[in-house]
Amino acid sequence: MKINTIVLKVASRCNLNCSYCYVYNKGDETYKNKPKIFSKELTKILFNRILEYMNKYNINLYTIVFHGGEPLLAGLQYYKFFVETYEDIFSVTNKTINFVMQTNGTLLDEEFTQGLFELDISIGVSMDTTEATNSKYRVYHNNKSSYNEIKNGIDLCNKIVGNSGILSVINVQDSPNDTYLHLKSLKVNYANLLLPDENYNTITLNDTRGKIGQWLIEMFDLWFFDQDTNKPEISLFSDLILLILSLPHGNDIMGKGFGGTMIIETNGDIETNDTLRVCKPGITKSNFNIINDSLDTINDIPLAKLYYYAHHHLPKMCEECVLENICAGGYLINRYSDENGFNNESIYCEDIAKLICHVQNIIAKETYDDLGLKSINVKDVIEDIRNNKKTKYENKYLESF
Ligand code: SF4
Incomplete structure (x- = not known):
């Protein structure tokens, strides 16, 4: 550090x-x-x-x-x-x-x-x-x-x-x-x-x-x-x-x-x-x-x-998320529960995901593909997130707090 x-x-x-x-x-x-x-x-x-x-x-x-x-x-x-x-x-x-x-x-x-x-x-x-x-x-x-x-x-x-x-x-x-x-x-x-x-x-x-x-x-x-x-x-x-x-x-x-x-x-x-x-x-x-x-x-x-290392030690669900590089699990405090420690996605996961998709789509439109930025379908992203959420993965380290 x-x-x-x-x-x-x-x-x-x-x-x-x-x-x-x-x-x-x-x-x-x-x-x-x-x-x-x-x-x-x-x-x-x-x-x-x-x-x-x-x-x-x-x-x-x-x-x-x-x-x-x-x-x-x-x-x-x-x-x-x-x-x-x-x-x-x-x-x-x-x-x-x-x-x-x-x-x-x-x-x-x-x-x-x-x-x-x-x-x-x-x-x-x-x-x-x-x-x-x-x-x-x-x-x-x-x-x-x-x-x-x-x-x-x-x-x-x-x-x-x-x-x-x-x-x-x-x-x-x-x-x-x-x-x-x-x-x-x-x-x-x-x-x-x-x-x-x-x-x-x-x-x-x-x-x-x-x-x-x-x-x-x-x-x-x-x-x-x-x-x-x-x-x-x-x-x-x-x-x-x-x-x-x-x-x-x-x-x-x-x-x-x-x-x-x-x-x-x-x-x-x-x-x-x-x-x-x-x-x-x-x-x-x-x-x-x-x-x-x-x-x-x-x-x-x-x-x-x-x-x-909050944005690097992530729950499996965030590691598998298509927005992982941008969101990276969100704000650490928003990930805590007595039950799982920090082994949770952000409580505002879907809110952040919708914002990222919205901004990316606006920037993609404004830059007219000049930067090769692609639009993303927010419904697909949210569906993926919800599917990932169905499996709870153990992570002893994140759960130890
Ligand atoms: S959008 Fe949700 S699942 Fe994806 S990295 Fe952020 S908190 Fe994790």
């Missing part, structure tokens, strides 16, 4: 209490035993650990994503200290670290936004698909909507940084049209759409299978055929187009890439992608910590290995 991104839990608490949050509201309560803020002592240790790791694996470019909880709770002074410490340790090397922050945006004011901009920390804001949905789910601890503050944070990014990006979990209660219009009204440059963190155990409570595929198809059409040259880049769709064109690409949801991310908790614990906690409380817990252990110990965490 070669990890080139750390998601750093700068703060273990959050000023919001979003009902779907995997950190606080999906059964895992490990955050309660963690320090509230990643300390300055640990910051120095972390940079030395990263440098040690980059030297060992001959990596010149690394990324740190500030995450939480809510990373802005650490305060601007902390980020100034963080970047100064980085410069002290890395200025004598030929290695570089990019800094990115994923925030709920509510605490962004002129000073904080300007400060992050000057520190060269890129800002991504998380919000819901429309104002009404955001006001319903993305709320403060007193249930008050956070919409106005988030919108203000995005406006400040546009004004001070000159661009903005958002991350939203797909919500089929909002029509694709309302979602797209909302996206454009925010004037964001980038948007990332995430599948809900559901698995076979949880999907019964909020079963959106069948709806998500159609939602994504309509959303894709709105975006793809929009002639506005300032339309936002939606990475889920642009990545999919690249995959269909056989250009090597991948993200957590699709493609044959690798899960090159690890988590460092506010107490210095080394873990794999913490969204996997929604599968089973404590599933990502490890015995490694940056105080005593090198980042290399990520290799000794079985779940971290599975996450890294």
Whole structure:
């Protein structure tokens, strides 16, 4: 494994209490035993650990994503200290670290936004698909909507940084049209759409299978055929187009890439992608910590290995699927069940399949066979998938989690 991104839990608490949050509201309560803020002592240790790791694996470019909880709770002074410490340790090397922050945006004011901009920390804001949905789910601890503050944070990014990006979990209660219009009204440059963190155990409570595929198809059409040259880049769709064109690409949801991310908790614990906690409380817990252990110990965490190779260690059904190279089993979280571990196709298997077929057929038509891209019959693909599903294959490794 070669990890080139750390998601750093700068703060273990959050000023919001979003009902779907995997950190606080999906059964895992490990955050309660963690320090509230990643300390300055640990910051120095972390940079030395990263440098040690980059030297060992001959990596010149690394990324740190500030995450939480809510990373802005650490305060601007902390980020100034963080970047100064980085410069002290890395200025004598030929290695570089990019800094990115994923925030709920509510605490962004002129000073904080300007400060992050000057520190060269890129800002991504998380919000819901429309104002009404955001006001319903993305709320403060007193249930008050956070919409106005988030919108203000995005406006400040546009004004001070000159661009903005958002991350939203797909919500089929909002029509694709309302979602797209909302996206454009925010004037964001980038948007990332995430599948809900559901698995076979949880999907019964909020079963959106069948709806998500159609939602994504309509959303894709709105975006793809929009002639506005300032339309936002939606990475889920642009990545999919690249995959269909056989250009090597991948993200957590699709493609044959690798899960090159690890988590460092506010107490210095080394873990794999913490969204996997929604599968089973404590599933990502490890015995490694940056105080005593090198980042290399990520290799000794079985779940971290599975996450890294998630699109390569597949259930037999996915291996036999005609879309295997593009979908590659889907998002790992969506494959979990208590019964079979990760030896399942994605709960959104047919939704993803319909989207891939739809996009491939549009791209094939648009490129007039110039690229030799063939149309595919979605009915045949779904029938194949359903036939494959009839046989359950054992896979001891994937079932062991
Ligand atoms: S079977 Fe479903 S989840 Fe697996 S690769 Fe095919 S479309 Fe994706």
